Structure formats: C-alpha cells, structure tokens
Amino acid sequence: MASIVNRPNRHRWVQFVDTNGKRQTLRLGKVTKKNAEEVARRIEILMSAKISGDSIDGSTSAWIRSLEGKIRDRLAKLGLVEPRAKRKLLGEFLDTYIEERTDVSQGTLDTYIKARKNLIDHFGREHRLETITKADATKWRVYLKTESNARDKDRKWIADSTARRRTGKAKQFFNAAVEQGLIDANPFKHLPSTVHANEKRQHFVDRGIIDDCIKAAPDAEWRAIIAMAxxxxxxxxxxxTTLKWSNIDFAAGRMTIHAPKTKRHRSGGRRMCPLFPELRPYLEDLYELAQPGDEFVIPWVKRASNLRTRFEAIIELTGHEQWPKLFQNLRASRETELLGIYPAKDVSSWLGNSVPVAMKHYAMARKEIFEAAALKPTGTMPEGASPPAKKSEAETEADAKQNPKQQATAASGADEQEQKKSPRNAGSLQENAARLHSEPSGMMGDTELESVTSTMSTKHSPRASLDDRGS
Incomplete structure (x- = not known):
C-alpha cells in the first residue's frame, strides 16, 4: 500500500514496496495533498496490475499519458509504466511515415497525402501526437464529413465512402504510432472505416449510349479507349496505359492485362482476359494505324492525361446525360453483363477482382432481367399450369381507357427516354468529333478507378505485322 510522507515546505513523497519487497520513494515536489493522494492511488493500481498481470483501466491509461518529466521516468524505471518515447508532433510523424512507405504505389501514396491533409487541417502540424484523444478523433470525423471538401466549391461535405477511406488511413497512421511506442492506444480505432458500395451511384450504361459515344469519338484511339472501358x-x-501490342494475341483471342492496382498481389497484377468480339474491331483498327516500332496501344495516355474531361465532351456531343462514376460504371456494366452469361469465378478472373468484390462493388440488378424472370420459366412448369402471357392488344387498350391519365404519363416518360437515347445532333456527330479531335490533348489529375497469368511475348495479328509494312 502506498503512503504519503509530508516534507518541509509542502513537499510530499509517496512511498511503497515494489514487487521485489524493496521500499521505493517517489519524490513529488511541492504538490497539494489531493494530488499526492491521487498519485498514491494510481501507483497502487499499477502495482496491483503488475502483480496480477491484468490490464489497467482507461482512466489510469489516460493518467499515464498525461505524466511528464521525472515522475514518468521514475515510474518507468520501476517497471510500472512503459518508458516514455520521444514526443512527436503530428506533422512530423505523418511526413516521416509517408516518406518511409516506399513499398506502396503512387496511387496509395496519394490517398495517404489526402488523409494527412485532413488531419493537419483540423489538428495543426504542431499538435502533439499523444495528446489526441478518442473524443478528438470523433470531432475530426465530424469535420471530415462536413467541412473537409477542398475540391468542390459548391459543397464542403464529402461522401460517406470517402470519409470511411480517409478514416481508414488515419487508423493506419496511428496504429503505426502505437507500434513505435509513441502512443499507448489508437484514438481512431472506434471510428467506422469499412467502405460499402453506394448503390445510388451505380448506373448500368446501355450499349446504345456507348455506341453513340464511339461514333462521336474524334479518332480511332478514342474509339478504342471507350470500347476498352x-x-x-x-x-x-x-x-x-500499360497495354502493349505484345500483350494482345489476335490469333488466340486473348489479352494479357497488367493492373498496377494489384501489382503487389500474388498474381503480380497480371491476368489473362478474352479478346471480346465487341472490343476486337476497335483494337484491330488501331493496330492498322500503328507505326513500326510502336510499343504501347495508346501511347499518349499517361496517369496525368485529362481522360475524364475529354470523355465528358464526347458524351455531351451525343446529347446523352452523363452518368456518375464515369469510367468505373463502364467497367461495372461490362462485369454485370458477363456475370449474366458466364460463371462468376471466370468473369472475376478476367476482370481482375474477386467474386465477393465483384458482387459488392460491380454487379448490378437490372430491370429487364427482373421482368424476364416474371415471364420466362426456368424449368418444367407444374402440371396444369401455364406461364404468364403478355396482355393482348384488346386488354392493353382496355387498361388505357380505364386509366388514361396514367397511360398519358407513361407515354410522356417513354418519349422523354427515347429523346435521351437519341443524340441531339445525330447528323453532325462526325463533324463535332472532328472538331474535338482538333483540340490538343489535355492533362489530367486523379480519376476514380480501381489479377492472373504470364505476359504474351508475341502477338499474332490477322493483318500484316508492323515490321512487314512499307516504310
């Protein structure tokens, strides 16, 4: 049991017997009796935890974190608390952590940098790492969701999925701080960071719309880009950006795709994908235009290319409305189509994701499939039963007379949908495409984007090889 010894000039000591049976004295200096009693009580808790092997309570952990100077060092020397690590400032710690992560891709580093900015904007670079509490982390999460959007001028809030990703990075930073002994616990641990699919932003892009975009594309390269997506x-x-002509085997009907996103997976980021019939003609056309010695299929597309802005301009030429998650929904639409035809295991291997990821983030429920399931039996019908039949013209006409207002509304909606499907300037698509082609290629920042065989070293083309063409 710890006892308090009163010394001259209101100085006080706390004396106790350690686990080895030796009397120890902790000199507190000039403190109040209440403070000395608190130290004595905490020492008794620490001694009890050390003897029993139990963990200490949260309030005692917080009390330890608040200790400074000789008292903390003395308790550490006695083995009652962990040695005090070098105190670090938030900005210094985050900078060091990111600089040392040379094992991740540039895309991952970009996500680290965005999360670091959110933390520093809220707490400040000079904020001491160990002083950030669980309550502080909760306040940061509120700030993150409501005020941290620096990209869009019209709104300060960010999407829930984005907030969850940034929170996950904050957890990662502070887990590293715990491992380094800079803090005792991760104050961000309790915050939600699991990313869920946002069904409101899922959109199946019909082939008719894409075919209009391909017709409006300014050149063969852009037609291939849209078809590839x-x-x-x-x-x-x-x-x-990584697709090379040597990765395409026209004769065998397959492609080897290199995915930077999954480069560190067991597959090395390589996967084998069929050369789909819908894609083949656009790659063949581009192959005919390639120059001898050309290595990449689309050589001008780099990470900074302004792909999104150019594609938005093409969609505008067609008269169709732009859909959310411009490129990701094209990939999701293709995966949804393929999942309706081929086994999920095969489709996921072709497109480079797992079956759970495909189902969670890519596969979409389609209205036409739902309607077909109500009309087309999947097996033998029960005896005496017959599949539902479509309404006759007479029944349809009777329904229209029964509720003409509803029918008129439906017709109006159908007309509006048909108008959306048809380009505003169908007759001038090629003219507008030529005008778009005359504009110089721009440069682009981040895009919202997201594996399993060896690379094809040679390609077999149904047409003449590049080396055999006339110079």
Missing part, C-alpha cells in the same frame, strides 16, 4: 472492362486509365 465498356466492352473490355479495363480499369481506366491505369490498365490502358
């Missing part, structure tokens, strides 16, 4: 299921632009 929608009919090849490529991650854009990362998998487009």
């Amino acid at each position: 929608r009919y090849g299921g490529f991650r854009m632009p990362s998998e487009c």
Whole structure:
C-alpha cells in the first residue's frame, strides 16, 4: 500500500514496496495533498496490475499519458509504466511515415497525402501526437464529413465512402504510432472505416449510349479507349496505359492485362482476359494505324492525361446525360453483363477482382432481367399450369381507357427516354468529333478507378505485322 510522507515546505513523497519487497520513494515536489493522494492511488493500481498481470483501466491509461518529466521516468524505471518515447508532433510523424512507405504505389501514396491533409487541417502540424484523444478523433470525423471538401466549391461535405477511406488511413497512421511506442492506444480505432458500395451511384450504361459515344469519338484511339472501358472492362486509365501490342494475341483471342492496382498481389497484377468480339474491331483498327516500332496501344495516355474531361465532351456531343462514376460504371456494366452469361469465378478472373468484390462493388440488378424472370420459366412448369402471357392488344387498350391519365404519363416518360437515347445532333456527330479531335490533348489529375497469368511475348495479328509494312 502506498503512503504519503509530508516534507518541509509542502513537499510530499509517496512511498511503497515494489514487487521485489524493496521500499521505493517517489519524490513529488511541492504538490497539494489531493494530488499526492491521487498519485498514491494510481501507483497502487499499477502495482496491483503488475502483480496480477491484468490490464489497467482507461482512466489510469489516460493518467499515464498525461505524466511528464521525472515522475514518468521514475515510474518507468520501476517497471510500472512503459518508458516514455520521444514526443512527436503530428506533422512530423505523418511526413516521416509517408516518406518511409516506399513499398506502396503512387496511387496509395496519394490517398495517404489526402488523409494527412485532413488531419493537419483540423489538428495543426504542431499538435502533439499523444495528446489526441478518442473524443478528438470523433470531432475530426465530424469535420471530415462536413467541412473537409477542398475540391468542390459548391459543397464542403464529402461522401460517406470517402470519409470511411480517409478514416481508414488515419487508423493506419496511428496504429503505426502505437507500434513505435509513441502512443499507448489508437484514438481512431472506434471510428467506422469499412467502405460499402453506394448503390445510388451505380448506373448500368446501355450499349446504345456507348455506341453513340464511339461514333462521336474524334479518332480511332478514342474509339478504342471507350470500347476498352465498356466492352473490355479495363480499369481506366491505369490498365490502358500499360497495354502493349505484345500483350494482345489476335490469333488466340486473348489479352494479357497488367493492373498496377494489384501489382503487389500474388498474381503480380497480371491476368489473362478474352479478346471480346465487341472490343476486337476497335483494337484491330488501331493496330492498322500503328507505326513500326510502336510499343504501347495508346501511347499518349499517361496517369496525368485529362481522360475524364475529354470523355465528358464526347458524351455531351451525343446529347446523352452523363452518368456518375464515369469510367468505373463502364467497367461495372461490362462485369454485370458477363456475370449474366458466364460463371462468376471466370468473369472475376478476367476482370481482375474477386467474386465477393465483384458482387459488392460491380454487379448490378437490372430491370429487364427482373421482368424476364416474371415471364420466362426456368424449368418444367407444374402440371396444369401455364406461364404468364403478355396482355393482348384488346386488354392493353382496355387498361388505357380505364386509366388514361396514367397511360398519358407513361407515354410522356417513354418519349422523354427515347429523346435521351437519341443524340441531339445525330447528323453532325462526325463533324463535332472532328472538331474535338482538333483540340490538343489535355492533362489530367486523379480519376476514380480501381489479377492472373504470364505476359504474351508475341502477338499474332490477322493483318500484316508492323515490321512487314512499307516504310
């Protein structure tokens, strides 16, 4: 049991017997009796925990974190608390952590940098790491969701999925701080960080719309880019930038795709994908235009290329409305189509994701499939039963007379939908495409994008090889 010894000039000591049976004295200096009693009580808790092997309570952990100077060092020397690590400032710690992560891709580093900015904008670079509490982390999460959007001028809030990703990075930073002994516990541990699919932003892009976009594209390269995204299921632009002519085997009907996103997976980021018939003609056309010695299929597409802005301009030429998650929904639309035809295991291997990821983030429920399931039996009908039949013209006409207002509303909606499907300037698509082609290629920042065989070293083309062409 710890006892308090009163010394001259209101100085006080706390004396106790350690686990080895030796009397120890902790000199507190000039403190109040109440403070000395608190120290004595905490020492008794620490001694009891050390003897029994139990963990200490949260309030005692917080009390230890608040200790400074000789008292903390003395308790550490007695083995009652962990040695005091070097105190670090938030900005210094985050900078060091990111600089040392040379094992991750540039895309991952970009997510670290964004999360670091959110933390520093809220806490400040000079904020001491160990003073951030669980309550502080909760306040940061509120700030993150409501005020941290620096990209969009019209709104300060960010999407829940983005907030969860940034929170996950904050957890990662502070887990590292715990491992380094800079803090005792992760104050962000309790915050939600699991990312869920946002069904409101899922959108199946019909083939008719994509075909209009391809017609409005300014050149063969852009026609291939759009086809690769929608009919090849490529991650854009990362998998487009790495595709080489040597990765395409026209004779065998297959492609070897290199995915930077999954480069550190067991597959090494390589996967074998069929050369889908919908995609083949656009790659063949581009192959005919390639120059001898050309290595990459789309050589000008780099990570910084302004792919999104150019594609938005093409969609505008068609008169169709732009859909959310521009390129990712093209990939998701292709995966949804393929999952309706081929086994999920095969489709996921072609497009470079797992079956659970495909189901959670890519596969979409389609209205036409739902309607077909209500009409088309999946097996033998029960005896005496017959499949539902479509309404006759007479029944349809009777329904229209029964509720003409509803029918008129439906017709109006159908007309509006048909108008959306048809380009505003169908007759001038090629003219507008030529005008778009005359504009110089821009440069782009981040795009919202997201594996398993060896690379094809040679390609077999149904047409003449590059080396055999006339110079």
